[in-house]
Amino acid sequence: MKRILQILALVLLAGAFVIAQTGSTGSSTSSSGTQGSSAQQSSPSSGSSGSGSTGGSSSGSGSMGSSSSGSGSMGSSSGQSTSGQDQSGSSSQGSSGSSMGGTTGSSGSGNATNGSGANNTSASQSSGSQQGQGTSKGGGTIALGVFLGLTGVWVATRRKRNALRSF
Amino acid sequence: MVRFALVPLAVAICYCFEWRQLRFLTSEANLRLDLLAGISLQRLSYDTVTWRGALYRYENACTFVDVWFGCLPLLWHWGRGLIKNMLFFSGMALALFAFNVFRLSLSDSLFAAGLPWNVAHNVISGLAYFLVWVWVWRHRAYSAAI
Numbered sequence: 001m002k003r004i005l006q007i008l009a010l011v012l013l014a015g016a017f018v019i020a021q022t023g024s025t026g027s028s029t030s031s032s033g034t035q036g037s038s039a040q041q042s043s044p045s046s047g048s049s050g051s052g053s054t055g056g057s058s059s060g061s062g063s064m065g066s067s068s069s070g071s072g073s074m075g076s077s078s079g080q081s082t083s084g085q086d087q088s089g090s091s092s093q094g095s096s097g098s099s100m101g102g103t104t105g106s107s108g109s110g111n112a113t114n115g116s117g118a119n120n121t122s123a124s125q126s127s128g129s130q131q132g133q134g135t136s137k138g139g140g141t142i143a144l145g146v147f148l149g150l151t152g153v154w155v156a157t158r159r160k161r162n163a164l165r166s167f
Numbered sequence: 168m169v170r171f172a173l174v175p176l177a178v179a180i181c182y183c184f185e186w187r188q189l190r191f192l193t194s195e196a197n198l199r200l201d202l203l204a205g206i207s208l209q210r211l212s213y214d215t216v217t218w219r220g221a222l223y224r225y226e227n228a229c230t231f232v233d234v235w236f237g238c239l240p241l242l243w244h245w246g247r248g249l250i251k252n253m254l255f256f257s258g259m260a261l262a263l264f265a266f267n268v269f270r271l272s273l274s275d276s277l278f279a280a281g282l283p284w285n286v287a288h289n290v291i292s293g294l295a296y297f298l299v300w301v302w303v304w305r306h307r308a309y310s311a312a313i
Contacts, residue, residue, distance in 0.1 A: 140289050140292075142285050142289035142290060142293065143289045143290070143292035143293040143296065144293065144296075145293065146290050146292075146293025146294060146296075146297070147293040147294075147296040147300070149293075150293065150294065150297040151297060151300060154297070154301065
């Protein structure tokens with residue numbers, strides 16, 4: 001009886017997770033590109049500091065944006081404003097590229113020249129073109145390989161130790 | 168044996184969800200811890216940050232939620248009451264969260280120091296999984312002994 005209750009509790013817990021997740025995620029997909037673009041659209045309106053770029057989700061981003069905004073990317077964004085259409089576009093590139101360092105400058109300016117509506121030349125586009133790939137913070141096959149390898153060594157060691165003990 | 172067979176099922180259930188809040192929390196904690204270490208990530212979205220021009224996206228595996236789910240069938244103690252089990256897994260969730268954030272920040276620090284991503288992050292991830300596994304195994308042995 002006790003086990004049945006616990007199983008029921010687990011089922012309820014799983015149901016709660018399902019409800020919580022479907023309620024919270026809604027229909028939005030988790031593509032980072034659209035998230036990035038919306039974030040960048042908010043930043044030009046607030047200037048080039050990039051403090052509002054997270055859409056209000058983070059309070060720590062402001063300090064980081066300001067801490068790194070003085071780097072080379074600002075120079076690249078100003079250079080880009082000569083070929084671009086408006087200052088707001090370049091400021092958005094500046095804010096988006098500000099923490100990325102000098103390497104992002106050139107492609108950031110390329111994006112701004114492409115888009116006359118500068119605000120829509122978003123961070124997702126610029127950073128996507130800069131890198132060509134997004135890096136996941138999750139593990140991968142290498143992590144799995146390391147885990148399996150270490151576990152194999154661990155199991156072998158344990159067996160060896162147990163075999164020695166039996167003697 | 169049944170417990171081990173249930174682990175993939177539990178992990179599969181875990182991956183049915185997006186865990187958006189947890190991904191945001193993990194990324195935020197990682198972001199702040201990195202800031203203490205002098206690494207300034209910039210947030211682009213709830214699960215995406217950028218650093219030195221590269222995008223980093225926090226997926227489910229980055230939150231260790233799959234590890235927690237995988238531990239459920241292994242560490243659920245039928246002899247304990249429901250409340251005690253819930254308390255145990257709540258505490259474990261907090262501990263795993265802290266451990267995971269530390270893992271991510273350690274990876275970031277190593278990566279910032281110049282190590283390749285595969286070494287700095289993926290090898291460290293494998294090592295972290297292994298440490299959790301050893302802990303689970305020892306905890307099971309300890310619980311069985313009690």
